[in-house]
Amino acid sequence: xxxxxxxxxRFDGFALDVAFEAPPGVTALFGRSGSGKTTVVNAVAGLxxxxxxxxxxxxxxxxxxxxxxxxxxxxxxLGYVFQEGRLFPHLSVRQxxxxxxxxxxxxxxxxFDHVVEMLGIGELLERQPGRLSGGEKQRVAIxxxxxxxxxxxxxxxxxAALDEERKAEILPYLERLRVExxxxxxxxxxxxxxxxxxxxxxxLMEAGRVIRSGPAAEMLSDPENVPALGVxxxxxxxxxxxxxxxxxxxxxxxxxxxxxxxxxxxxxxxxRLSIRILAQDVILSRARPEGLSAxxxxxxxxxxxxxxxxxxxxxxxxxxxxxxxxxxxxRSALALELEPGVECFAVIKSVAVAxxxxxxxx
Amino acid sequence: MADWLTPDQWSAVLxxxxxxxxxxxxxxxxxVAVAYLLARYEFWxxxxxxxxxxxxLILPPVVTGYLLLLTFGRRGAVGAFLEQAFGLVFAxxxxxxxxxxxxxxxxxxxxxxxxxxxxxxxxxxxxxSTLGASRAWVFATITxxLILPGVIAGAILAFAKxxxxxxxxxxxxxxIPGQTQTxxxxxxxxxQVPGGDAKAMQLVLIAVAIALLAxxxxxxxxxxVARRIAGS
Numbered sequence: 001x002x003x004x005x006x007x008x009x010r011f012d013g014f015a016l017d018v019a020f021e022a023p024p025g026v027t028a029l030f031g032r033s034g035s036g037k038t039t040v041v042n043a044v045a046g047l048x049x050x051x052x053x054x055x056x057x058x059x060x061x062x063x064x065x066x067x068x069x070x071x072x073x074x075x076x077x078l079g080y081v082f083q084e085g086r087l088f089p090h091l092s093v094r095q096x097x098x099x100x101x102x103x104x105x106x107x108x109x110x111x112f113d114h115v116v117e118m119l120g121i122g123e124l125l126e127r128q129p130g131r132l133s134g135g136e137k138q139r140v141a142i143x144x145x146x147x148x149x150x151x152x153x154x155x156x157x158x159x160a161a162l163d164e165e166r167k168a169e170i171l172p173y174l175e176r177l178r179v180e181x182x183x184x185x186x187x188x189x190x191x192x193x194x195x196x197x198x199x200x201x202x203x204l205m206e207a208g209r210v211i212r213s214g215p216a217a218e219m220l221s222d223p224e225n226v227p228a229l230g231v232x233x234x235x236x237x238x239x240x241x242x243x244x245x246x247x248x249x250x251x252x253x254x255x256x257x258x259x260x261x262x263x264x265x266x267x268x269x270x271x272r273l274s275i276r277i278l279a280q281d282v283i284l285s286r287a288r289p290e291g292l293s294a295x296x297x298x299x300x301x302x303x304x305x306x307x308x309x310x311x312x313x314x315x316x317x318x319x320x321x322x323x324x325x326x327x328x329x330x331r332s333a334l335a336l337e338l339e340p341g342v343e344c345f346a347v348i349k350s351v352a353v354a355x356x357x358x359x360x361x362x
Numbered sequence: 363m364a365d366w367l368t369p370d371q372w373s374a375v376l377x378x379x380x381x382x383x384x385x386x387x388x389x390x391x392x393x394v395a396v397a398y399l400l401a402r403y404e405f406w407x408x409x410x411x412x413x414x415x416x417x418x419l420i421l422p423p424v425v426t427g428y429l430l431l432l433t434f435g436r437r438g439a440v441g442a443f444l445e446q447a448f449g450l451v452f453a454x455x456x457x458x459x460x461x462x463x464x465x466x467x468x469x470x471x472x473x474x475x476x477x478x479x480x481x482x483x484x485x486x487x488x489x490x491s492t493l494g495a496s497r498a499w500v501f502a503t504i505t506x507x508l509i510l511p512g513v514i515a516g517a518i519l520a521f522a523k524x525x526x527x528x529x530x531x532x533x534x535x536x537x538i539p540g541q542t543q544t545x546x547x548x549x550x551x552x553x554q555v556p557g558g559d560a561k562a563m564q565l566v567l568i569a570v571a572i573a574l575l576a577x578x579x580x581x582x583x584x585x586x587v588a589r590r591i592a593g594s
Contacts, residue, residue, distance in 0.1 A: 074495055090508055099503075103495055
């Protein structure tokens with residue numbers, strides 16, 4: 001199931017003109033507040049009628065300005081998870097979950113028990129929404145959207161209103177969702193950490209326009225995208241497999257470029273993970289560093305160098321099969337004579353697990 | 363109780379209850395519809411509709427009664443048509459008293475319901491439509507349950523207002539004992555004859571009791587429904 005989006009819309013003092021394609025998987029719309037992300041989602045949902053353009057989900061035309069087609073909201077069969085939940089206060093959690101089911105096509109649709117189990121909301125079914133925490137509300141809202149048997153799931157910053165703890169509580173469920181259901185997701189976010197963890201496709205938005213889009217792994221490891229992603233949030237992902245649980249509490253992961261050590265990752269041996277390394281957490285050295293406290297040092301080859309306008313530089317590195325980014329000063333880049341093809345060592349100060357391919361097992 | 367009150371008093375009380383009950387019940391769907399229209403839509407003539415609804419509140423009741431007589435009387439345009447087509451007569455009948463009471467109570471009813479509708483977050487209605495509910499279903503399953511306390515409050519307010527309606531009623535349907543003499547008309551009549559004070563006082567007490575009962579009932583119903591919605 002792929003979504004094709006192309007439309008223009010003009011508000012007072014703001015013009016939106018976007019075109020992108022969202023293939024199966026999770027497509028993240030990333031950009032600053034006010035870049036028009038929510039407007040795009042509302043147009044796809046049918047809550048906003050664009051001035052011109054065309055929206056299509058596989059073969060189904062949802063909107064076409066020229067042919068004067070606009071499928072009404074309630075007939076689009078898209079699940080929409082809003083930032084603030086929007087649970088119906090007069091209905092119990094169970095009734096909220098089943099609301100969309102009344103209208104969904106018969107026979108099809110996600111299995112109620114499976115969704116309830118996946119989101120961990122079995123205990124809440126008989127409660128009223130007024131008595132739920134923010135994180136619980138969002139999980140119910142996700143379940144409600146899924147059970148409406150949607151052809152596409154729209155999520156507008158579903159965790160932005162939550163504190164860090166609640167966010168950490170929900171993200172694993174979103175990952176499970178990506179792994180366990182085949183409903184494509186359009187995910188709006190302004191958090192790079194969320195995007196790196198969830199997205200398979202990334203659409204970068206700025207001031208009402210799509211500036212770039214493509215597969216998330218490629219986009220995140222491309223130095224050209226660093227200004228748009230934000231220097232502090234820039235970073236790439238390595239693929240790795242859990243190789244051993246060491247006695248001192250560390251977990252050894254095997255990436256294509258070498259071994260990495262992380263604080264205990266609770267998952268069985270052989271589990272595939274995606275490791276996120278921020279560009280600013282990487283130090284480069286021409287010689288293999290010795291007498292260093294950092295455990296994680298990978299041999300890498302410089303793939304590209306992007307000198308910024310300021311004192312910084314972004315170096316794209318080939319680490320085995322994967323690409324990663326390092327953010328260093330322009331002065332160091334020149335002093336170390338870094339240019340494509342140069343071999344060096346990446347000292348990694350901090351590593352985080354970004355994606356787990358075995359839904360939520362860690 | 364029947365011998366505590368004279369037949370005339372007794373029939374006035376019963377008639378007022380009947381008139382108010384039907385006036386409230388029949389105007390309620392229209393009240394909800396008009397309140398929804400005024401709260402949720404922008405359309406040409408909205409201010410005119412709003413003004414029309416509120417007119418009975420600001421016009422002297424006698425004027426409203428006279429206008430009703432002109433329109434719904436047997437020689438009035440609408441009245442003549444209704445009599446010919448459905449055999450429905452308003453003038454000098456209890457049905458006319460109900461119509462007058464409904465018209466006079468309508469602004470209060472619409473106001474209460476409109477406030478309730480405006481308090482419902484349209485985002486909830488949007489959410490329901492993304493889940494596949496058509497506009498009518500959204501109204502039936504989301505909006506209506508959420509505004510129920512307001513609808514009940516509006517209905518009881520209208521009922522109380524209908525119980526007390528005097529000016530428009532007496533102008534439109536007169537004050538015929540046993541036919542169109544409502545509670546307030548009866549009190550007025552008793553006060554016009556020497557020695558009628560005692561009978562009037564009895565009816566006054568009944569009127570006070572009914573009004574208090576309606577107030578308590580509306581508080582109780584409103585709270586019960588609000589509790590159900592808040593889910594405690």
